[in-house]
Amino acid sequence: MTPELRLEREQVEPTLRPLERASMLPPAAFTDQSVLDWELSSVFGREWICAAHASAVAEPGAYVMRELGDQSFFVIGGKDGRPRAFHNVCRHRGSRLFEQEEGRVRARITCPYHAWSYGFNGELLGARHTDGLEDFDPGCYGLVPVRVRVVAGLVLVDLDGAAEPAHEVVGELRGWLERYRTAQLRRGGERVYEVEANWKAIAENYNECLHCPGVHPELNALSAYDSGEEVTGAGAWCGGSMTLNDGAETMARNGGHAARRPIAGLEPRELRSVYYFVLFPNALVSLHPDYVMLHTLWPRSAGRTTVTCEWYFEPQTIAAEGFDPSDAIEFWDQVNREDWRVCELTQKGTRSRGYTAGRYTTHEADVHAFDSMIAARYLTALRSNAEVEA
Ligand code: FES
Numbered sequence: 082m083t084p085e086l087r088l089e090r091e092q093v094e095p096t097l098r099p100l101e102r103a104s105m106l107p108p109a110a111f112t113d114q115s116v117l118d119w120e121l122s123s124v125f126g127r128e129w130i131c132a133a134h135a136s137a138v139a140e141p142g143a144y145v146m147r148e149l150g151d152q153s154f155f156v157i158g159g160k161d162g163r164p165r166a167f168h169n170v171c172r173h174r175g176s177r178l179f180e181q182e183e184g185r186v187r188a189r190i191t192c193p194y195h196a197w198s199y200g201f202n203g204e205l206l207g208a209r210h211t212d213g214l215e216d217f218d219p220g221c222y223g224l225v226p227v228r229v230r231v232v233a234g235l236v237l238v239d240l241d242g243a244a245e246p247a248h249e250v251v252g253e254l255r256g257w258l259e260r261y262r263t264a265q266l267r268r269g270g271e272r273v274y275e276v277e278a279n280w281k282a283i284a285e286n287y288n289e290c291l292h293c294p295g296v297h298p299e300l301n302a303l304s305a306y307d308s309g310e311e312v313t314g315a316g317a318w319c320g321g322s323m324t325l326n327d328g329a330e331t332m333a334r335n336g337g338h339a340a341r342r343p344i345a346g347l348e349p350r351e352l353r354s355v356y357y358f359v360l361f362p363n364a365l366v367s368l369h370p371d372y373v374m375l376h377t378l379w380p381r382s383a384g385r386t387t388v389t390c391e392w393y394f395e396p397q398t399i400a401a402e403g404f405d406p407s408d409a410i411e412f413w414d415q416v417n418r419e420d421w422r423v424c425e426l427t428q429k430g431t432r433s434r435g436y437t438a439g440r441y442t443t444h445e446a447d448v449h450a451f452d453s454m455i456a457a458r459y460l461t462a463l464r465s466n467a468e469v470e471a
C-alpha cells in the first residue's frame with residue numbers, strides 16, 4: 082500500500098510557479114519521514130532509478146546490490162553479457178541473497194541460509210530435499226525479476242515494472258552521455274559517503290554554484306560560479322555547463338592541469354567546459370574533458386543519504402603506465418565534503434521553527450528545475466488523493 086503523502090497542495094504549488102515567483106519546497110519535504118516513505122514508494126519504487134554504471138555488471142556473475150527503504154534488489158551480469166535484475170530475496174524462506182554492495186559470484190547465486198541456488202538468469206538450479214514435494218515446479222520458484230535497461234552506460238531499474246520507457250526518461254541527455262563515451266569508460270575510483278541530509282538537499286546543492294565562491298574557493302578558481310549556461314531538452318533531467326578558466330584543463334588538483342588525454346572525440350567547446358546533469362531522481366553525472374563523475378543518491382531516512390561517487394576514465398588512460406586518478410578524486414573528495422557540510426547545515430536549519438520555504442535567486446534555475454520535477458509528482462499525488470476523497 083502506498084504511504085500517504087502528508088503535504089498540502091498550497092505548500093507545493095508555489096514551487097511550480099515561474100522561478101521569479103516561485104518558493105522552494107516546504108520544509109516538511111526535507112524533514113518529514115512520511116514524505117520520504119512516499120518518495121521511496123512512489124518515486125524510487127515506481128520510476129527508473131540509476132543503479133550503477135554498466136561496467137559494474139559487465140562480467141558474468143558481477144553484481145551490485147542496492148537497498149531502498151525495506152526493499153532490496155540486485156543487478157547481475159548474465160552469461161550472455163546482458164545484465165539482469167532481481168529482487169534480493171530467496172524463494173525458500175525469504176532470506177536476502179546478497180549482503181555486499183558489490184561483488185562477483187562464480188557459477189551461481191547461492192542463498193546464505195539453506196543454499197538454494199539460482200542461475201544468473203534467475204532460474205532455480207538447486208533446492209535440496211524438494212524432490213518428494215507435491216506440486217512443486219522449480220520453474221515457478223526462480224528469482225523475481227526487476228525491469229532493467231542500460232542507456233548510454235547507466236544501468237536503470239524500474240522496481241514497479243510500469244514506468245514509461247527508459248529512453249524517454251533519459252531523453253536528450255542520452256546524446257550528452259554518448260558524446261562523453263560514458264558507456265565505454267571504466268571506473269578509476271570510488272568514494273562512499275554517509276550524509277546527514279535529505280537526498281533532495283544534496284541534489285539541490287549539486288544544481289547550483291552560487292555557493293561556490295564561499296564554500297569551494299578551489300573550485301571557483303578553476304571555473305567561475307556564474308560561467309556557463311543552462312542546458313535543456315526532453316527527458317527527466319536538468320543541468321548545465323560551467324566554463325573552465327584560462328589555464329585550467331579540468332577539475333583536479335594542481336591547478337586543473339589534466340594529467341590525462343581528453344575523452345576521445347570531444348569538441349573544442351567541450352574541452353573548455355564541465356557539464357553537470359541530474360537524471361531524476363538519483364543520478365548526478367558530471368562530464369569533464371578527461372573523465373565522467375557519477376554520484377548516485379540512496380535515501381536512508383528523511384535526514385540521511387548514502388552517496389556513492391565514482392570516477393570514470395578512458396580504458397586506455399587507466400591501462401597507461403603510472404595511471405593516477407588521485408588529482409581528480411582528491412579534488413572532488415574535498416568539494417564533496419564541503420558540500421556535505423552545507424547540506425547538513427541546511428538539514429538542521431530546515432527543522433527550525435524559524436524556517437519557512439525560501440525563494441530562489443536568479444542563479445538557481447537548475448535547483449528550481451529539479452524541485453519542479455519532485456513538486457509535480459507531489460501535486461499529482463495530492464490531486465489524486467483529493468479526487469478519491471471527493
Ligand atoms: S531462505 Fe534461502 S535457502 Fe532457505
Ligand SMILES: [Fe+2]
Pocket residue numbers: 286287292293296297416419420
Ligand atoms: Fe558545491
